[in-house]
Amino acid sequence: MTLPLFFAGEREITEKYNNKEVIISFDEFFIPEKKALYNFILKSVSFSEDANDIYQDTALRAFKYFRKFDTLKRFKPWIFSIALNEIRKHFKNKIQSSDVHSIENLFEQIPDTQNRELTEAVYSAAYSLKINEREIFFLFYDSGFNISEISEITGKNQGNVKVILSNARKRVKSFLRSKK
Amino acid sequence: MSKKIKDEDIRDVLNSMNFDIPLEIDKKVNEIIYSESIQAGFLRRIFRTSNPIIKWIPAFASIILIITLGLIQSNRNVPERKLLSEINIEYELKDKNIKIIWVKKENFLLRRLKK
Numbered sequence: 001m002t003l004p005l006f007f008a009g010e011r012e013i014t015e016k017y018n019n020k021e022v023i024i025s026f027d028e029f030f031i032p033e034k035k036a037l038y039n040f041i042l043k044s045v046s047f048s049e050d051a052n053d054i055y056q057d058t059a060l061r062a063f064k065y066f067r068k069f070d071t072l073k074r075f076k077p078w079i080f081s082i083a084l085n086e087i088r089k090h091f092k093n094k095i096q097s098s099d100v101h102s103i104e105n106l107f108e109q110i111p112d113t114q115n116r117e118l119t120e121a122v123y124s125a126a127y128s129l130k131i132n133e134r135e136i137f138f139l140f141y142d143s144g145f146n147i148s149e150i151s152e153i154t155g156k157n158q159g160n161v162k163v164i165l166s167n168a169r170k171r172v173k174s175f176l177r178s179k180k
Numbered sequence: 181m182s183k184k185i186k187d188e189d190i191r192d193v194l195n196s197m198n199f200d201i202p203l204e205i206d207k208k209v210n211e212i213i214y215s216e217s218i219q220a221g222f223l224r225r226i227f228r229t230s231n232p233i234i235k236w237i238p239a240f241a242s243i244i245l246i247i248t249l250g251l252i253q254s255n256r257n258v259p260e261r262k263l264l265s266e267i268n269i270e271y272e273l274k275d276k277n278i279k280i281i282w283v284k285k286e287n288f289l290l291r292r293l294k295k
Contacts, residue, residue, distance in 0.1 A: 034201060035201060056205065056212070063217075123197075141190045
């Protein structure tokens with residue numbers, strides 16, 4: 001029996017597979033993805049502290065609507081699409097000027113073992129992209145989604161996603177050239 | 181830095197800057213989810229119970245409420261409506277026992293009769 005939505009917010013849901021009842025736990029799906037989710041949000045909001053609130057809202061929303069999640073599909077794109085909506089809401093409410101966060105502070109955290117020039121170029125290129133382009137850039141390069149998954153998460157067609165990624169790649173190259 | 185940038189290079193750079201979720205945020209999220217699941221669980225347990233009578237309790241309660249409200253409404257003392265609101269004696273002939281009175285009805289309306 002499908003329960004009405006006001007019962008939403010379950011740690012475990014029971015579904016029938018081949019006439020057998022299977023208990024599906026929210027934690028089982030959420031815990032392996034939460035670090036990637038947090039980092040995607042963090043990078044999308046330019047490492048600002050708002051990431052904590054967005055992460056919290058995303059987790060709670062996912063938990064509330066877990067009953068609606070099709071367990072035959074992958075959980076990661078589903079929860080990332082929720083996160084993306086929360087990020088978009090955040091940018092809608094925020095004055096655009098406050099979007100510029102301390103990227104310089106971020107560069108201070110780059111480990112010495114790492115190629116500093118490339119790291120700075122990649123992040124500078126990412127933050128010079130438009131918000132909707134930047135989210136695709138991070139979904140592909142940071143969260144490891146493929147083109148069709150990104151298309152599903154963002155609601156953009158696959159051709160558009162490819163063009164945005166190619167532009168982002170060109171921008172990284174031009175940043176590196178300008179650093180020379 | 182003239183070498184070609186591969187997707188893997190960008191991926192490595194981005195993944196090297198991954199941070200752990202702050203402990204207090206992780207704890208807070210767990211607490212919120214836990215309290216939400218307890219709240220939902222209480223209602224769910226009632227709804228999912230194997231006793232079919234319990235499932236019908238909200239329906240029974242609403243039927244009883246409707247009947248009670250209906251009874252209250254029907255037993256209410258509705259004040260009787262006065263047909264004549266005002267009577268005045270206009271003229272009196274006591275020797276002939278004649279009284280001409282003027283009456284005002286509460287629902288009086290001036291109507292023109294249709295021919």
